[in-house]
Amino acid sequence: MIRKRSWLLLVVLLCLTTSLSAQYEIKVEIENSKDTCLLLGHYYLDKTYAIDTAWNNKGKFVFKKKNKKLEPGIYFFSNLKGRFCEVMIDDEQKMSLKTEESDWVGKMKVKGSKTAALYFDYMQANEPLNREYERLSKAKDAMTKPEYDSCLKTVQLRGDSLKSSFIESNPQHLLSKVLLATKAVQVPQMSVVQGENGQPDSTEWANRRWYWYKQHFFDNIDLGCSGLLRTPSAVFFRSYDYFWNEVMKYESVDTILVYAEQIIDKAKGSKAMTRFLIHNITERYLQSPVMGHDKVYVEMVKRYIKTGKADWLSPSSIESEVLRAEKWENILIGKTVPNLACPDEKDVWHDLYSMNNKYKILIFWSADCGHCSTEVPKIYDFYKQNKEKYNLEVMAVNTESDTAHWHKFIADKDLQWVNVNGLVANFDWREYFDVVKTPVVFILDDKNTIIAKNIQGDNIAKVMELLDEGKLKF
Numbered sequence: 001m002i003r004k005r006s007w008l009l010l011v012v013l014l015c016l017t018t019s020l021s022a023q024y025e026i027k028v029e030i031e032n033s034k035d036t037c038l039l040l041g042h043y044y045l046d047k048t049y050a051i052d053t054a055w056n057n058k059g060k061f062v063f064k065k066k067n068k069k070l071e072p073g074i075y076f077f078s079n080l081k082g083r084f085c086e087v088m089i090d091d092e093q094k095m096s097l098k099t100e101e102s103d104w105v106g107k108m109k110v111k112g113s114k115t116a117a118l119y120f121d122y123m124q125a126n127e128p129l130n131r132e133y134e135r136l137s138k139a140k141d142a143m144t145k146p147e148y149d150s151c152l153k154t155v156q157l158r159g160d161s162l163k164s165s166f167i168e169s170n171p172q173h174l175l176s177k178v179l180l181a182t183k184a185v186q187v188p189q190m191s192v193v194q195g196e197n198g199q200p201d202s203t204e205w206a207n208r209r210w211y212w213y214k215q216h217f218f219d220n221i222d223l224g225c226s227g228l229l230r231t232p233s234a235v236f237f238r239s240y241d242y243f244w245n246e247v248m249k250y251e252s253v254d255t256i257l258v259y260a261e262q263i264i265d266k267a268k269g270s271k272a273m274t275r276f277l278i279h280n281i282t283e284r285y286l287q288s289p290v291m292g293h294d295k296v297y298v299e300m301v302k303r304y305i306k307t308g309k310a311d312w313l314s315p316s317s318i319e320s321e322v323l324r325a326e327k328w329e330n331i332l333i334g335k336t337v338p339n340l341a342c343p344d345e346k347d348v349w350h351d352l353y354s355m356n357n358k359y360k361i362l363i364f365w366s367a368d369c370g371h372c373s374t375e376v377p378k379i380y381d382f383y384k385q386n387k388e389k390y391n392l393e394v395m396a397v398n399t400e401s402d403t404a405h406w407h408k409f410i411a412d413k414d415l416q417w418v419n420v421n422g423l424v425a426n427f428d429w430r431e432y433f434d435v436v437k438t439p440v441v442f443i444l445d446d447k448n449t450i451i452a453k454n455i456q457g458d459n460i461a462k463v464m465e466l467l468d469e470g471k472l473k474f
Helices: 002-021 114-142 145-169 174-181 202-215 226-230 237-247 253-266 271-286 294-305 315-329 370-390 403-413 460-468
Strands: 024-031 037-044 047-055 060-065 073-078 084-089 094-100 109-111 341-343 349-351 359-365 392-398 418-421 440-445 450-453
Touching: 037 060, 037 226, 073 174, 073 226, 084 114, 109 114, 114 145, 114 174, 145 174, 174 226, 226 271, 253 271, 253 294, 271 294, 294 315, 359 370, 359 460, 370 392, 370 403, 370 460, 403 418, 440 460, 450 460
Parallel strands: 024 094, 341 418, 359 392, 392 418
Antiparallel strands: 024 060, 037 047, 037 073, 047 060, 073 084, 094 109, 341 349, 359 440, 440 450
């Protein structure tokens, strides 16, 4: 019994110790400070958040929370006028920062955190270079361009040397990760490829350079370091966002998925970064307006959420994402749609598969929908002018109960295509095609396979031209 009680006591003590070690306490002392309070905040991606307040007690401010551990990153304390001082926080979260009102960074002394101490050592060593940059900027107009460029290069080389020295001496320090992350990758020199005609093939050379750039884009960004999430946007998020918005802009869905998997694999050492990447990439392509990108969302859900890898999500959230992805999978580009059948204004039934055309446009729309009232006439104008050229037919499905308004709109706009009333149908098209807003537009081939979707009326002519020429691939 005594032995059991001893073990229980040990467990309790361990729990208490863990709880105590999880709290943070940051003491800031500013000699001659007149501020009534300071705010503690941190960066996250492209935003900043205030998380704590400390009141002035004879120049001393204490940020403290029980049972809360700060995530690694760059934090800052700020007065109410906007003056702030950044501090780097990692595992050591009980520290004292002592400085003077005249120069918060330059006079800073740190106790209790090697991470913060090294950070301020670097910042203070960098201060003379900042002053030199300011001096050059003011003197620029009085200098010749060669003189200015030479002086600027000298200062830059000193700065690069300082960075390299810090990184070499402290490779695992968060500041080293930050300094490296801001350094763009340099594409190496590549020999020009000779074409079949013996002439230089500049296109192939450019393609090789571009491929190398994509493959090595994150070489300087340690995706296993969660601390990068809580840094100014110029450190991590701006580059990360640029990769998806610009580097992946014209890539195929399959290529995007390959890079998504590679990037997530690089973050295996960090739960926080892995969580961010899975969530961000999934949400990014859930919201993407680019045609065909919904497949990226569907695949992300199948690979990471349905499999249980997104273990931070609640069961209800997982179920919701999986159900949506399963629904969207039915209507991805390349999927064959079922044979929809509905009656027209005269109760004559029409079905999709009986329309033996090279191309078909399937529209779900409502006469009561303001957007439909502008989009449907545009699509009809295109249809009227090009139905023979493309061997094209349209099935326009009414989605709302006000059939009188539907009849009037058809008559007023003289819509002479296949108009059918979706209120009576052979299956629940609203559920299958995920019609939650209108208009919803699908372009089908002669085998009833989706080849394009969600096209705006102003763009449909160009999309049909590219499809017919075989130039539009997903």
